[in-house]
Amino acid sequence: MQTPFPPSTVLGYPRIGPHRELKKALESHWDGTIGADELAKTARELREQTWLRLRDLGLGAVPSNTFSYYDQVLDTAVLLGAVPARYRALPPGDAYFAMARGTQGVAPLRMTKWFDTNYHYIVPEIDATSPFRLDAAKVLDEVREARELGIETRPVIVGPVTFLSLAQAAPGGPAGFAPLDRLGDVVAVYAELLAALHAEGVSWVQLDEPILVTDLDAAVLAGVRAAYTRLGDRTARPRLLVAAPFGELGEALPVLASTAIDAVGLDLVRGRVPADLGLLAGKTVVAGVVSGRDIWRTHLGSAAATLRAVRAQIEHVVVATSCSLQHVPYDLALEDGLDDELRERLAFAEQKVAEIVSLADAPARAPQGAPETSAPARGVTERSEGAPQGAPVTADSAGGKAVPTARSPYAVRAAAQAAHLRLPALPVTTIGSFPQTPELRAARTGLVGGSLPAADYDRRVRAEIERAIRLQERLGVDVLVHGEPERNDMVQFFAERLDGFAVTKHGWVQSYGSRCTRPPILHGEVKRPAPMTVELAAYAQSLTDKPVKGMLTGPVTITAWSFVRRDVPLGDLLDQVGAAIRDEVADLEAAGIGIIQVDEPALRELLPLRRAEQAEYLAWAVGAYRVATSGAADRTQIHTHLCYSNAAEVLDAIDALDADVTTIESARSHGTILGVSGLPDFARGLGPGVYDIHSPRVPGVEEVEKLIAAALAVLPADRVWVNPDCGLKTRTYPQVEAALTHVVRAAARQRLRLAAA
Numbered sequence: 157m158q159t160p161f162p163p164s165t166v167l168g169y170p171r172i173g174p175h176r177e178l179k180k181a182l183e184s185h186w187d188g189t190i191g192a193d194e195l196a197k198t199a200r201e202l203r204e205q206t207w208l209r210l211r212d213l214g215l216g217a218v219p220s221n222t223f224s225y226y227d228q229v230l231d232t233a234v235l236l237g238a239v240p241a242r243y244r245a246l247p248p249g250d251a252y253f254a255m256a257r258g259t260q261g262v263a264p265l266r267m268t269k270w271f272d273t274n275y276h277y278i279v280p281e282i283d284a285t286s287p288f289r290l291d292a293a294k295v296l297d298e299v300r301e302a303r304e305l306g307i308e309t310r311p312v313i314v315g316p317v318t319f320l321s322l323a324q325a326a327p328g329g330p331a332g333f334a335p336l337d338r339l340g341d342v343v344a345v346y347a348e349l350l351a352a353l354h355a356e357g358v359s360w361v362q363l364d365e366p367i368l369v370t371d372l373d374a375a376v377l378a379g380v381r382a383a384y385t386r387l388g389d390r391t392a393r394p395r396l397l398v399a400a401p402f403g404e405l406g407e408a409l410p411v412l413a414s415t416a417i418d419a420v421g422l423d424l425v426r427g428r429v430p431a432d433l434g435l436l437a438g439k440t441v442v443a444g445v446v447s448g449r450d451i452w453r454t455h456l457g458s459a460a461a462t463l464r465a466v467r468a469q470i471e472h473v474v475v476a477t478s479c480s481l482q483h484v485p486y487d488l489a490l491e492d493g494l495d496d497e498l499r500e501r502l503a504f505a506e507q508k509v510a511e512i513v514s515l516a517d518a519p520a521r522a523p524q525g526a527p528e529t530s531a532p533a534r535g536v537t538e539r540s541e542g543a544p545q546g547a548p549v550t551a552d553s554a555g556g557k558a559v560p561t562a563r564s565p566y567a568v569r570a571a572a573q574a575a576h577l578r579l580p581a582l583p584v585t586t587i588g589s590f591p592q593t594p595e596l597r598a599a600r601t602g603l604v605g606g607s608l609p610a611a612d613y614d615r616r617v618r619a620e621i622e623r624a625i626r627l628q629e630r631l632g633v634d635v636l637v638h639g640e641p642e643r644n645d646m647v648q649f650f651a652e653r654l655d656g657f658a659v660t661k662h663g664w665v666q667s668y669g670s671r672c673t674r675p676p677i678l679h680g681e682v683k684r685p686a687p688m689t690v691e692l693a694a695y696a697q698s699l700t701d702k703p704v705k706g707m708l709t710g711p712v713t714i715t716a717w718s719f720v721r722r723d724v725p726l727g728d729l730l731d732q733v734g735a736a737i738r739d740e741v742a743d744l745e746a747a748g749i750g751i752i753q754v755d756e757p758a759l760r761e762l763l764p765l766r767r768a769e770q771a772e773y774l775a776w777a778v779g780a781y782r783v784a785t786s787g788a789a790d791r792t793q794i795h796t797h798l799c800y801s802n803a804a805e806v807l808d809a810i811d812a813l814d815a816d817v818t819t820i821e822s823a824r825s826h827g828t829i830l831g832v833s834g835l836p837d838f839a840r841g842l843g844p845g846v847y848d849i850h851s852p853r854v855p856g857v858e859e860v861e862k863l864i865a866a867a868l869a870v871l872p873a874d875r876v877w878v879n880p881d882c883g884l885k886t887r888t889y890p891q892v893e894a895a896l897t898h899v900v901r902a903a904a905r906q907r908l909r910l911a912a913a
């Protein structure tokens with residue numbers, strides 16, 4: 157008999173370790189302190205802890221293959237044998253990390269945002285002909301490891317349609333080729349994988365297909381049908397759950413319903429109970445009623461009502477998370493500094509598992525024949541009573557409603573700035589942060605723990621600023637930065653200084669690879685009680701005659717990288733944060749700072765996955781940025797910066813920000829931004845990155861020169877800036893010094909060429 161799906165599950169779980177054990181082991185491995193064996197031991201311990209904990213919490217079905225040394229999409233590329241030729245000469249472990257991070261000889265694959273999250277995946281590169289080949293070792297090993305603990309698991313794998321939709325065509329391939337053209341070949345490997353898992357005795361497999369909640373054209377939907385018809389029709393296979401997190405399935409639901417897959421995972425937090433749910437009758441519905449995307453406690457009554465609405469049409473219903481829990485921290489119990497009233501409204505991963513278990517138990521506990529209540533089945537975002545009820549937004553605090561959001565015409569500003577700043581052609585700048593050295597992080601840990609007096613910490617921060625300024629002067633950078641040594645994180649730093657936010661001590665969430673953040677919690681009305689960056693910006697400017705950029709994080713990014721209250725429209729939250737940043741811009745100007753960068757790397761992040769909802773969001777996002785920046789005087793040069801996302805898709809919105817200079821990731825994305833058709837019309841300064849700061853690899857002068865020349869080929873010379881892709885905080889000083897030396901030299905050579913032309 158086929159194994160039925162147990163009553164409760166999660167679609168995935170954090171893997172970095174409750175105390176970032178994986179991060180520490182990875183970084184020790186990369187710097188040569190520990191070998192591959194020790195790294196593997198830590199990894200195994202983390203997997204085992206997770207499986208045992210989920211079992212002990214009473215979860216019905218425990219997932220496996222949710223662990224990754226770097227990224228689940230990269231793991232899927234390895235699983236399918238989709239390793240580009242340039243990495244194949246390396247030993248397997250080295251090839252894996254080379255694809256993720258590069259080596260001195262080989263550049264890494266691209267990295268970009270995973271749907272609308274702050275998690276980043278490695279972009280697979282697919283060519284038109286290379287054969288795929290199953291390498292199921294990791295998936296099978298995890299099944300066996302868990303089995304040794306007496307736990308049967310459900311392997312979780314990125315599904316074929318999502319995998320290929322997120323991949324990019326290998327450079328130099330035939331025109332018009334798209335990775336999805338190879339769906340049939342890839343599905344054949346998934347079929348082999350299912351056979352291998354069946355032979356291993358695995359009962360259920362989960363294929364994650366978040367791409368199904370986006371707008372798909374008819375050809376892709378036909379591909380979905382073909383893929384799952386083929387996988388579903390196999391006789392000797394485990395039962396198949398196709399999970400669709402992050403939104404509503406829409407037109408993909410009837411397509412999945414028409415195939416012989418066994419279960420469908422629905423995100424019932426972001427989406428409503430589908431009107432055509434009945435089409436799934438006969439299949440199991442894995443009902444995602446507990447949010448994997450936020451830290452608010454679930455309103456169990458509303459979730460139970462949603463479950464009842466599903467059960468009214470579907471016989472087999474499993475209580476689950478809306479998506480993997482990898483987007484939330486491990487355990488609220490680790491936090492001892494939160495206000496009690498806020499804490500009561502929170503649930504981290506462990507608490508969410510407990511919610512799921514209790515919801516799954518509820519029908520068993522309910523008295524026989526108890527009347528159903530008639531609460532409507534709606535998404536948590538609309539009904540979450542677990543979300544905080546903060547103070548109402550007033551017209552004043554919403555700022556944007558009251559303030560003008562237009563500056564003078566660009567030509568007027570550009571003339572005023574040129575006269576004031578007197579910058580050379582192809583000005584060289586950096587994005588803001590300089591290396592966060594272990595000493596600096598240790599000092600901050602000492603400050604927070606009380607072992608380092610504030611005055612000593614301040615002295616160290618100022619010494620670090622001086623070091624960064626002197627280095628930039630020595631290298632010949634034109635627009636300097638103070639290096640952000642006082643910041644733990646570009647969002648958390650501001651959240652700690654603004655009213656309306658709480659921060660955690662251990663609430664780490666993986667952002668990419670070994671890098672984590674502690675997303676702040678925006679739970680009340682946002683206000684700026686005092687200037688946040690002015691003192692150190694003024695100090696940095698006092699050390700040099702060159703201009704030092706003030707450095708702020710923009711309202712969209714502060715909001716996107718926080719867990720935000722759900723009882724106030726996003727547009728109002730953005731405006732509140734925008735108003736706080738506007739006041740900071742004014743204070744920086746008053747302190748004599750002539751260039752102010754307001755970073756918006758997350759501008760595109762919250763872009764709704766469905767096109768119909770995107771315009772409203774972009775209007776809010778652009779509006780909030782303009783609230784933040786439009787108070788600046790004409791001669792104040794406003795910069796913005798974007799990275800890690802397919803920014804090209806929102807070029808009009810970037811233009812609408814009306815920043816005087818935009819620096820944008822380009823080196824890591826293989827110059828994609830330069831090929832965007834609207835780019836030559838971009839009327840203001842633009843700095844496409846010439847140094848991929850994610851890689852320990854130092855680019856050579858010629859390489860940087862080529863990237864500058866590529867920018868000059870599509871943009872007028874007087875608009876081009878020269879800068880790295882992003883901040884330098886994850887690099888070391890020797891890497892930064894070498895790379896910036898090459899960047900400055902390359903810019904100088906290109907300037908000579910321009911002068912001679």
Ligand SMILES: CN1c2c(nc(N)[nH]c2=O)NC[C@@H]1CNc1ccc(C(=O)N[C@@H](CCC(=O)N[C@@H](CCC(=O)N[C@@H](CCC(=O)O)C(=O)O)C(=O)O)C(=O)O)cc1
Binds near residue numbers: 885
């Ligand atoms: C630019 N990006 C950012 C994103 N999101 C953010 N919220 N912030 C970003 O900068 N998204 C897109 C991109 C890419 N993503 C990231 C995310 C994270 C990092 C990064 O470098 N993170 C650091 C942690 C930063 C931090 O908060 N550090 C604290 C804690 C210091 C610490 O670890 N202390 C140690 C003890 C140290 C000692 O005693 O020796 C400890 O607690 O164990 C701080 O500096 O105070 C990371 O290391 O992951 C980059 C890009």
Ligand SMILES: N[C@@H](CCS)C(=O)O
Binds near residue numbers: 755797799882884
């Ligand atoms: N100013 C920030 C931007 C990162 S996106 C930094 O340099 O780290």
Ligand SMILES: [Zn+2]
Binds near residue numbers: 587757797798799800
């Ligand atoms: Zn950046």
